[in-house]
Amino acid sequence: MTADKTGAFYLGFDLSTQQLKCLVIDQNLALIHSETIGFDKDLSHYKTTKGVYLHEDGTVECPVAMWLEAVDLVFERMSKHKHIDLSLVRAMSGSCQQHGSVYWAEAGPGLLPKLDAKQSLKQQLYPEAFSRNVAPNWQDHSTGEECQKFEESCGGAAQLAQTTGSRAHHRFTGPQIMKIAKKEPEVYRATSKVSLVSSFLASILAGEFTPLEEADACGMNLYNIDKRDYDDKLLRNVDDDTEALRSKLGGPPITSDKPAPVGILSPYFVEKYGLNPECQIFPFTGDNLATICSLPLQPNDVLVSLGTSTTILLVTDQYHPSPNYHLFIHPTIPRHYMGMICYCNGALARERIRDQLSETHDWEPFNAAVTSTTLDTDNEIACYFPLGEIVPNVPSSYRRATFAKSPDSQKVELELKDAFADVAHDAKNIVESQALSCRVRISPLLSEDCADPSVNLGDSMVHFDYDDFPLSEYKKRPRRAFFVGGASKNNAIVERFAQVLGATNGNFRLETPNSCALGGCYRAMWSHLHYEGLTNAPFDNFLNEQFRWETDVQSLGLTNDKDWQYFNNKIQALSELEKTL
Incomplete structure (x- = not known):
């Protein structure tokens, strides 16, 4: 099956705790294909339990190298299906497990534009690209002291919620970075950039380091929603040098005010898997946020x-x-x-x-x-x-x-x-x-x-x-x-x-069995059409008009x-x- 009329496919990813899923839709929002890499099953050599490593102190982490292998594997499998012409993919977006963070070494961002299709992502990026081999997972509950400090620094739970949209939570990224800076100071010093899992995957696909997406950044306990900027008082919980931390976070997050690509698909994927060299990568977001984009x-x-x-x-x-x-x-x-x-x-x-x-x-x-x-x-x-x-x-x-x-x-x-x-x-x-x-x-x-x-x-x-x-x-x-x-x-x-x-x-x-990845598909499609001037409809109006009401909803x-x-x-x-x- 190929896309009709406009000849367009759109990809939506969901990098969740236990699997990497990729959906393919056409311009009529019809689901063309679904591909899933189960971490425990397909990448069992990492010896994860439901996608994570569990530690007695409440720490829960995911191996970053496993995610790199999963990205290659999902494209490798899709490229073998005759009903999917990957050269017709116009745009990609997606969803990732919220709050998790990836720690890049000084060399990491510079390696992304140099990826060679003759080698794998893991061979070229791991471990050199990362200052930390594992990423905190949303199930982690080891940051009680850090959460207390975050709330105290802001005047209490209610004030922290007023500033950031949420009180302090163990899984939120700010307390997680604070814990690493305090208990793994050598890792923190060696970290040049910190990604959320969503911006990590976008960076891999675009072949360049991409900033955090603003909506997902609201799940960090660091972002002042009213001012739409990181809050210095909260940043100081992690690092007295707030400008250094802002730099590690990659500068201001990408706003939702107007859709724009974070980059064009890396030549690595074009050469290795036959994807469209003009395919646009639009911002990825957190899983709950992607869910509301699926409806x-x-x-x-x-x-x-x-x-x-x-x-x-x-x-x-x-x-x-x-x-x-x-x-x-x-x-x-x-x-x-x-x-x-x-x-x-x-x-x-x-x-x-x-x-x-x-x-x-x-x-x-x-x-x-x-x-x-x-x-x-x-x-x-x-x-x-x-x-x-x-x-x-x-x-x-x-x-x-x-x-x-x-x-x-x-x-x-x-x-x-x-x-x-x-x-x-x-x-x-x-x-x-x-x-x-x-x-x-x-x-x-x-x-x-x-x-x-x-x-x-x-x-x-x-x-x-x-x-x-x-x-x-x-x-x-x-x-x-x-x-x-x-x-x-x-x-x-x-x-x-x-x-x-x-x-x-x-x-x-x-x-809604595929809601997170489907939200990525819809966001990719609308963002591409809006950016190219092919629609001026706001996202919610666009999806209401295009949604398959007769078949997908009762x-x-x-x-x-x-x-x-x-x-x-x-x-x-x-x-x-x-x-x-």
């Missing part, structure tokens, strides 16, 4: 991933950070952000209640309770956290209560309960409370014009996490809701989530206004219940 998400749309944990991604123009979630600059929509809210207790908590209703782990009794119109839970509210929760940030706990409005209707009075009438009440309440928690957390991130003018919630103050808002703040509704993940196949759960969130322009369900219809308004009565009760945790 036609527009401002005030929300993506709900119902997996083992629950993750919310949304596109917003509101910069309202919190220590309990993350905000990143959006990788393709100027003056917008990606919000990411992660819950530990998703499927596991629901399954525990399911199993109390069915010894055979059958979902039918659970679903019947969730959708029941006769099971009265109007005055019930509950939180189910078998694991310690991130949002709200509390230890493992269960709380059940009934509630009633105070005589003046300004407050809610709770009566804590050890149990409800039966477990069917728990089934209904857990789905509603999980969805309602999502709703109240996304509300401050939605634009003011998302408020439903037909609703009057009053001005009683409610508290969630670090926010105190009047109830009127919570009458905002997302434009569209997209549901993915294992539990998105459960109609009862998805329909109840849709009722609680109240999207005004539709609810959709889809499967519409779940509109939310009933009455169903959405029913849950307004439980917002204040949830706030009061969380105060007891």
Whole structure:
């Protein structure tokens, strides 16, 4: 198969923890080919476990040489397929595991333009190009001291989140570099440049060192999102010589304001694998950021991933950070952000209640309770956290209560309960409370014009996490809701989530097995067309127009206004219940 009409293919990579995946799409967004290099299987001589080396002190690392071999291997395999003409590839972009960092030696960047197609990447770059043979992985949790220092230097977790979009996290790149500078000073001194994994892969493909991409740089605890520059106070946690550190980081990151290639494909790949010598390399980004580029998400749309944990991604123009979630600059929509809210207790908590209703782990009794119109839970509210929760940030706990409005209707009075009438009440309440928690957390991130003018919630103050808002703040509704993940196949759960969130322009369900690499494909295609003057459409409009709505998405219809308004009565009760945790 070859590309028709314009004769164009676009490549999207996903360098994740356990594999390197490359997708090929044509100009109609049709998937032409998928190639995967599994690290443990295909590169077993590195002796990784699920792509990483695990150490007793919590350090988790990946061998950089393994990634170099994977890049060669993925192109070698694709070049053998007759249905892919690699000379038709116009552009590449992609996704990489977020927060990881690669450390270049003084000679490293200078070796990239000199790559010889007669030798492999590993033969020419390893170990000479790197001051450190391994890269920290996002699973690393060895930087507790460094995280504490980062938050103290900024005035606390809330202030660090205000500056960088997130509080300090073990996996974030700033604390990781700080740890290396402190515990491996000879390595830090020998490091001329530091790449994120995303800019590392872009550099390999372009045959020249490329700067960090701005959206991915927001996952470092070093980047001041408001000023759109590295923050000197935070840089000093790593190195008193902030200018030297800025130089190591490669200068200012690449912004999302206007798509431009970081370079043209290295002659190494052209000569070795027959790729297009004019193929453009566009910035790579982090995996979560690439995910929102794989879907036609527009401002005030929300993506709900119902997996083992629950993750919310949304596109917003509101910069309202919190220590309990993350905000990143959006990788393709100027003056917008990606919000990411992660819950530990998703499927596991629901399954525990399911199993109390069915010894055979059958979902039918659970679903019947969730959708029941006769099971009265109007005055019930509950939180189910078998694991310690991130949002709200509390230890493992269960709380059940009934509630009633105070005589003046300004407050809610709770009566804590050890149990409800039966477990069917728990089934209904857990789905509603999980969805309602999502709703109240996304509300401050939605634009003011998302408020439903037909609703009057009053001005009683409610508290969630670090926010105190009047109830009127919570009458905002997302434009569209997209549901993915294992539990998105459960109609009862998805329909109840849709009722609680109240999207005004539709609810959709889809499967996203290749979302990170596919986001790279779409970004490569749009960036190429925009840069060449073949489209002037913003990314979100372009993807909405080109997206394969008839085949790739299932519409779940509109939310009933009455169903959405029913849950307004439980917002204040949830706030009061969380105060007891």
